[in-house]
Amino acid sequence: MYMSKKIVFAVVFWTMAVMASAAVNRGFTLVIDPGHGGHDAGALGASSKEKNINLNVALSFGKYVERYCPDVNVVYTRKTDKFVTLHERANIANRNKADLFVSIHTNALPSGKQARGMETYTLGMHRAGDNFDVAKRENAVILYEKDYQQHYEGFDPNSSESYIMFEFMQDKNMEQSVELAKMVQRRTCTSANRYDKGVKQAGFLVLRETSMPSCLIELGFITTPSEELFLNSADGIDAMGYGIYRAFIDYRNKFDKRIVVPFEAPERAAVKSQPAGQERHENNSHEEKNNADNMMVEERTRNVTQPESRHEPESDNEPSAPVFKVQILTSPSIIKAGDKRFKGLDDVNYYMDGRTYKYTVGASENYNEIYRLRKTVVEKFPESFIIAFKNGQRTDVQQAIQEFKRNKNRK
DSSP, X not given: OHHHHHHHHHHHHHHHHHHHHHHHHSOEEEEEEEOOBTTBOOSBOSSOBHHHHHHHHHHHHHHHHHHHOTTEEEEESOSSSOOOOHHHHHXXXXXXXXXXXXXXXXXXXXXXXXXXXXXXXXXXXXXXXXXXXXXXXXXXXXXXXXXXXXXXXXXXXXXXXXXXXXXXXXXXXXXXXXXXXXXXXXXXXXXXXXXXXEEEEEOOHHXXXXXXXXXXXXXXXXXSHHHHHHHHSHHHHHHHHHXXXXXXXXXXXXXXXXXXXXXXXXXXXXXXXXXXXXXXSTTTTHXXXXXXXXXXXXXXXXXXXXXXXXXXXXXXXXXXXXXXXXXXXXXXXXXXXXXXXXXXXXXXXXXXXXXXXXXXXXXXSOHHHHHHHHHHHTTTOXXXXXXXXXXXXXXXXXXXXXXXXXXXXXX
């Protein structure tokens, strides 16, 4: 009997350990939701449709994640011009056990009114009439669905009484959702030079139906001519996609406990503009977008050089194994030895990325040594992170760590 209990306990313990290990090893899943689509055009501008703007920016955002975060599973609610119900958009996120849900939309105003800027919403009770108008317009998509009253429990997107439920909802993901929304506003408004209209709450059904941290982005106002021009330009689309990507990196670095080494987003390369009104979703823009991505990679590798200075330059004969370093700060101009900005650190070196001087400490092929070094440096430089070089050029740090592990196992 005693032995039987021990066996049962061992089996239960082993099962729990396997489940915990699987949870730790499961990759991060991001669901990107381009609003509207198909016969639901969304808001209309003078020469373009909201559904296409949403999709263009969503694909731009997703491409940055797919290229620079290979450990992330990117799921789209749609990648083409097709209609997807709000209920199914949320189901896609829930079925994939998403860690994050980002819904992308474009704002609009009635004829004769104009506004500019970007705002990001989290789930909650509308605190102002403008918030209610935005939620009502976005939720009205359910009227395109058959049997929507059964799916949404009698919810009427045009009735203020239907939104009373949001007053009493205690979203367990609210804190992280608000943090995400703040990051999106800060990064995207900076990247795309957007007017910051702030983080707000409103009763969006698509957010209510999801079970993970989430936000809904209103990129700008398609009904304002200058905004419509920007929202449809190649450079505007890329700048907004890049800004949301930067916010995603910030979010993961803060909340994803599986990350050992903080991610660093690459610099964004300029993209040539195109006239407004030209649809740029994936059906006709792959070649142009791929060219922009290739330009970015060339810019990042070509400009990693070390001019003459008192700092020790990178060796031209750097070994083929990756070399890890801790990056502590950047500067638009060179910083002299002993400057107080180094906070007493010795053996500080730098490399140049474009016109920016980036300063590092330490250099080792042993990742563990640099990992321990960062733990001592982080007290003085909380934003410091580990970078990697291979053959004298910056390389992806996650891939460098994998190579370090492979080399270590061969020994």
